[in-house]
Amino acid sequence: MTTRDPLIRAWLALVALSAVATAVSLLRPASPPWAATAAGAVILVLAWLKARVILDRYLGLAGVPGARRGFGAGLGAFALAALVLYALG
Amino acid sequence: MTEAVHPRTGLPGELIMWVLIVSELAVFGAALLIFLVLRLGDPQGFAAAQDQLHRLSAGVNTMVLVTSGLAAALAVRAAEAGQRAAARRWLAAAILLGGVFLALKGVEYADAARRGIGLETHVFFTFYWLLTLFHAAHVLAGMILLGIVAIRAGAEAVEAAGQFWHMVDLVWVLLFPVIYLL
Numbered sequence: 264m265t266t267r268d269p270l271i272r273a274w275l276a277l278v279a280l281s282a283v284a285t286a287v288s289l290l291r292p293a294s295p296p297w298a299a300t301a302a303g304a305v306i307l308v309l310a311w312l313k314a315r316v317i318l319d320r321y322l323g324l325a326g327v328p329g330a331r332r333g334f335g336a337g338l339g340a341f342a343l344a345a346l347v348l349y350a351l352g
Numbered sequence: 353m354t355e356a357v358h359p360r361t362g363l364p365g366e367l368i369m370w371v372l373i374v375s376e377l378a379v380f381g382a383a384l385l386i387f388l389v390l391r392l393g394d395p396q397g398f399a400a401a402q403d404q405l406h407r408l409s410a411g412v413n414t415m416v417l418v419t420s421g422l423a424a425a426l427a428v429r430a431a432e433a434g435q436r437a438a439a440r441r442w443l444a445a446a447i448l449l450g451g452v453f454l455a456l457k458g459v460e461y462a463d464a465a466r467r468g469i470g471l472e473t474h475v476f477f478t479f480y481w482l483l484t485l486f487h488a489a490h491v492l493a494g495m496i497l498l499g500i501v502a503i504r505a506g507a508e509a510v511e512a513a514g515q516f517w518h519m520v521d522l523v524w525v526l527l528f529p530v531i532y533l534l
Binding site: 264270271274277278281282284285287288303307310313314317318320321322327330337338341344345349 | 391392408
């Protein structure tokens with residue numbers, strides 16, 4: 264196992280994305296309101312990226328383009344809906 | 353699970369597991385969107401409730417779970433290569449890390465209960481308890497499943513259990529930001 268191994272690279276990406284999302288949440292400013300919304304958008308994009316990494320590498324969808332696109336679209340729609348609802352709140 | 357991909361024959365692993373993955377994503381996704389709709393009526397209350405959760409601890413737990421996912425993926429790779437002993441070791445690592453995840457959740461739940469935070473404290477906590485407990489039940493079920501397939505460590509069984517475990521991972525990476533971080 265080396266850092267060239269796709270599974271190890273996926274794991275490193277997941278750990279890094281999780282750390283960044285947690286840091287953004289802990290450090291986000293309370294004002295102005297747009298800054299909090301921007302932080303929320305970053306957190307949701309990071310969640311979408313993590314889900315893609317799990318699907319592509321852990322679950323092996325990287326080699327199945329059609330299913331990969333379908334899951335990507337579904338997860339993207341979820342993240343977009345969550346972002347709109349979060350921004351409205 | 354990259355080695356198990358067969359682009360011309362369809363999805364990797366068991367089809368029924370993919371049906372389960374889509375179903376679980378739909379259920380948790382719908383619940384999280386309903387949670388965000390309810391937040392529109394009381395954003396300050398939801399923010400105050402969320403501030404009582406341990407974001408850092410949940411972040412650490414996320415890293416524990418994705419690391420257990422790596423162990424499960426490596427178990428699948430080993431089982432497919434016929435390396436049953438290695439597959440068992442990686443499955444044991446995944447189970448152990450699942451146990452660490454549940455232990456940290458237990459500490460979090462005990463702390464919340466000690467502070468009197470229950471299902472009816474606020475609608476935020478109704479969703480918090482129901483969704484995170486439902487997810488924790490999946491983690492426990494996954495640990496049992498990984499333990500059962502470790503006995504024979506056959507490639508197909510390990511792959512199916514690995515798919516279940518990655519589904520648990522996948523649900524958590526969507527649940528974690530909405531409940532703990534936003």
